Amino acid sequence: MRVLIAPDKFAGTLSAVEAAAAIAEGWRRRAPGDELDLAPMADGGPGFVDVLHATLGGDLLAATVRGPYGDPVPGTVLRVGDSAYVEAAQACGLHLTPEDDRRPEHASSYGVGELVAAAVDAGVARVVVGLGGTGTNDAGAGLLAALGATSTPPDALTGGPAGLAGLDAVDVAAARERVAGVELVAASDVDNPLLGLIGTTNVYGPQKGVADDRLQAVDAALERLAAAADKKLALAKGAGAAGGLGYALLLLGAAREPGIALVADAVGLPTRARRADLVVTGEGAFDFSSRSGKVPYGVAQVAAEALRPCIALAGQVLIGSREMRAVGIESAYSVADLVGQEASFADPAGSLAALAERTARTWSTM
Structure with a gap:
């Protein structure tokens, strides 16, 4: 299975590059045979x-x-x-x-x-x-x-x-x-x-x-x-x-x-999404403001154009399934729900990796 990993930064804890690496680390624990393509993202702000x-x-x-x-x-x-x-x-x-x-x-x-x-x-x-x-x-x-x-x-x-x-x-x-x-x-x-x-x-x-x-x-x-x-x-x-x-x-x-859109084009995200079977994005807090030009929404739009499912991993998920699908995300998973908010801040990379490992159980075909 080919998985495109394209998160934003997790503000205050992980850069986009670090977040992508953590997701990949956790995913490989569960599905070591999956082909992972890391494409850390940004919208013009920090990172x-x-x-x-x-x-x-x-x-x-x-x-x-x-x-x-x-x-x-x-x-x-x-x-x-x-x-x-x-x-x-x-x-x-x-x-x-x-x-x-x-x-x-x-x-x-x-x-x-x-x-x-x-x-x-x-x-x-x-x-x-x-x-x-x-x-x-x-x-x-x-x-x-x-x-x-x-x-x-x-x-x-x-x-x-x-x-x-x-x-x-x-x-x-x-x-x-x-x-x-x-x-x-x-x-x-x-x-x-x-x-x-x-x-x-x-x-x-x-x-x-x-x-x-x-x-x-x-x-x-x-x-x-x-x-x-x-x-x-x-x-x-x-x-x-x-x-x-x-x-x-x-x-x-x-x-x-x-x-x-500029970053997506610069890193060739549309082509990479078409090569993938699943697109994974993420950010620190996934809420309805994510629709306002933020990375998860942009990545989800690229995935939709490529006819690929898109899921999100986040520090916190603050919207319901209906709003989530309006943004173009099939499912979203929360680090805080898995390990607790205090633990998620104490070890952000490890906590995100653990969430990715658990998510791979559901989405990977391995």
Whole structure:
């Protein structure tokens, strides 16, 4: 039996690469004769570069860039042929903003612009920026500044929403020149606009630490940038991705592509699914939000197009069978239900392997 294993990360415990390895380890215990094809997945957020590197190979170019509060953080650019891949979360991820010291009104995406610049300097024709998991909400103002955009006053673009609150004017010509001749792609499944009730601040700001009584003020700060640069573009789908990094990339001429579809195509998932008899996906918490462009939904769609069954292994399963099938998953299995929540966190890889071993009893023909 041929099994395609294509999970997302299990947030906070296992990367997608580690999750795929754990599932494979457990599956082999029960069905050592099955042919396993590991295809760890990502949707543009944390793990984007690692997942692509694991499948595509290529060269990892190290870069030290500014973190959300200006401290140096390590980053990497993955170069594969004429394309380069950048993960925004490496420079401004939520994990870089400690929960007890989150200052979202001062967090900047400057480091993402530095990663894009490093990718451009590598001489590639195409730069793909994975968006997701960020701790910033500055409409990509920092990214623009790192690529050469200027403002009045001079430091308005680098101080997060607090800096934008005093913005009078912006000139992005130098930033556009910096990336001229390079195809930019914003990889994200978020289709929110930049501003308003369904914009990036009101929908995603609270999880980044923006206080409820500050949402309107922060949204207004982003609106100042949009008014100075391109108000119409703020309405575009995906402009609100990653705290508005989508807007900044669109300003620079980027095209937007769904992150999960981009990764699936890059790793050849449709062809690999057609070769498989069963597709296994997974993530930390499998709930109804999994339908919103997340990895299990994307993998299930690929499996459906290949006429192959798809099952999911998850830390927790929080939806019923009807909702599960609406996402395209035949069955879903929970680590927490098997070993308990405390044990699942104590040994995430071992617990996931145990779940995979038990699941193979049902699904493997061995």
